[in-house]
Amino acid sequence: MKTSIGQGFDEIRDAVRALCAEFPSEYHRRIDEERGYPEEFVDALTKAGWMAALIPEEYGGSGLGLTEASVIMEEINRSGGNSGACHGQMYNMNTLIRHGSEEQRRRYLPKIAAGELRLQSMGVTEPTTGTDTTRIKTRAEKRGDRYVISGQKVWISRVQHSDLMILLARTTPLDQVRKKSEGMSIFIVDIKEAMAKGMTVRPIRNMVNHETNELFFDNLEIPAENLIGEEGQGFKYILTGLNAERVLIAAECIGDGYWFIDKVCDYTRDRQVFGRPIAQNQGVQFPIAESFIEVEAANLMRFEACRLYDAGEPCGAQANMAKYLAAKASWEAANACLQFHGGFGFASEYDVERKFRETRLYQVAPVSTNLILAYVAEHVLDLPKSY
Numbered sequence: 001m002k003t004s005i006g007q008g009f010d011e012i013r014d015a016v017r018a019l020c021a022e023f024p025s026e027y028h029r030r031i032d033e034e035r036g037y038p039e040e041f042v043d044a045l046t047k048a049g050w051m052a053a054l055i056p057e058e059y060g061g062s063g064l065g066l067t068e069a070s071v072i073m074e075e076i077n078r079s080g081g082n083s084g085a086c087h088g089q090m091y092n093m094n095t096l097i098r099h100g101s102e103e104q105r106r107r108y109l110p111k112i113a114a115g116e117l118r119l120q121s122m123g124v125t126e127p128t129t130g131t132d133t134t135r136i137k138t139r140a141e142k143r144g145d146r147y148v149i150s151g152q153k154v155w156i157s158r159v160q161h162s163d164l165m166i167l168l169a170r171t172t173p174l175d176q177v178r179k180k181s182e183g184m185s186i187f188i189v190d191i192k193e194a195m196a197k198g199m200t201v202r203p204i205r206n207m208v209n210h211e212t213n214e215l216f217f218d219n220l221e222i223p224a225e226n227l228i229g230e231e232g233q234g235f236k237y238i239l240t241g242l243n244a245e246r247v248l249i250a251a252e253c254i255g256d257g258y259w260f261i262d263k264v265c266d267y268t269r270d271r272q273v274f275g276r277p278i279a280q281n282q283g284v285q286f287p288i289a290e291s292f293i294e295v296e297a298a299n300l301m302r303f304e305a306c307r308l309y310d311a312g313e314p315c316g317a318q319a320n321m322a323k324y325l326a327a328k329a330s331w332e333a334a335n336a337c338l339q340f341h342g343g344f345g346f347a348s349e350y351d352v353e354r355k356f357r358e359t360r361l362y363q364v365a366p367v368s369t370n371l372i373l374a375y376v377a378e379h380v381l382d383l384p385k386s387y
């Protein structure tokens with residue numbers, strides 16, 4: 001496969017590829033079958049410093065940008081792995097770096113960089129409000145030097161494999177704010193401490209091997225100093241993380257897309273039916289070529305979104321569009337890959353069905369394609385808000 005997009009990161013790509021090569025498909029397949037967590041893989045990424053890519057050098061990280069972080073995530077997925085086990089740290093990081101106090105940065109970042117702490121979880125979604133985030137019902141009430149948290153979250157990932165979580169809660173009731181995006185705050189929550197003091201974690205078994213949970217908060221007390229930034233401005237801060245998340249997911253989908261295309265090209269070149277390789281049929285070639293074109297186009301948007309994010313410029317539109325294009329392209333590539341493996345696409349040992357399930361998630365989470373279309377309609381095309 002020849003692609004010229006995203007060149008210039010050879011050193012990072014080569015190093016991440018070499019690390020990923022130590023964890024071949026058999027490893028990821030076994031973890032998937034056992035519904036386990038790729039502990040050794042995440043540890044290796046942490047020890048090699050990749051999970052601290054975004055942490056500034058003065059706090060022990062490598063001070064790289066989102067562009068480089070996205071290359072790391074892309075390479076993990078391109079190798080046959082799934083960044084879903086560890087990408088949380090990448091997209092949560094800038095929320096803490098950009099909006100946390102100097103004291104919070106000093107307290108957490110060096111330990112995260114050293115691999116002593118993991119910041120893998122972000123708690124936003126709630127069962128009764130779904131995508132309508134400003135209506136969240138989880139409350140954080142200030143009482144002296146504590147906040148007391150009650151409410152419920154759903155689909156909160158990697159809680160059991162993280163030490164810290166960034167949690168969004170309402171600090172001012174919806175009917176008392178000027179704008180519905182105001183009155184929410186973000187907190188850094190020590191997960192183990194919280195589990196001992198009022199937070200219950202209930203795992204959700206799901207289609208992908210993705211550790212995700214329901215969370216229940218029953219008067220959980222956390223120190224007031226765990227508030228990130230100013231009280232009431234949390235929604236604005238969390239958007240920094242969400243834009244990063246969209247760009248990183250786009251990169252992961254692009255990694256998946258290239259993986260599917262490589263896999264299906266290799267298979268269809270070899271597979272002989274009717275006395276010739278199945279790849280010789282245009283009915284086989286065209287869907288593969290089409291999905292390759294779409295992955296390449298998504299990749300251009302992904303690097304544009306990265307560029308804007310790293311320059312500190314507004315990138316909401318590009319981050320959303322990159323995620324939309326990449327999730328769609330990887331899904332088309334996945335479909336073609338499964339289809340042209342015939343029956344073998346369904347056999348676990350080919351890894352296609354696993355990657356197919358994994359990449360399907362990104363049409364729904366972390367933001368559904370419909371909501372991206374609604375964002376672009378409203379914020380880019382100036383059409384009336386539809387919800």
Ligand SMILES: Cc1cc2nc3c(=O)[nH]c(=O)nc-3n(C[C@H](O)[C@H](O)[C@H](O)COP(=O)(O)OP(=O)(O)OC[C@H]3O[C@@H](n4cnc5c(N)ncnc54)[C@H](O)[C@@H]3O)c2cc1C
Nearest residue numbers: 122123124125130131155156157212365366367368370387
């Ligand atoms: C495996 C997994 C991991 C996740 N991890 C996390 C996590 O770590 N942290 C976290 O906070 N959340 C997480 N999520 C939640 C995820 O972000 C949400 O599932 C997603 O944003 C969709 O929200 P919802 O499920 O409530 O769907 P709903 O809001 O109920 O929407 C359902 C569907 O309806 C459609 N829809 C809704 N509103 C509109 C509208 N106005 N216009 C058009 N169509 C609309 C969309 O197609 C949408 O997919 C995770 C989800 C999954 C499945």
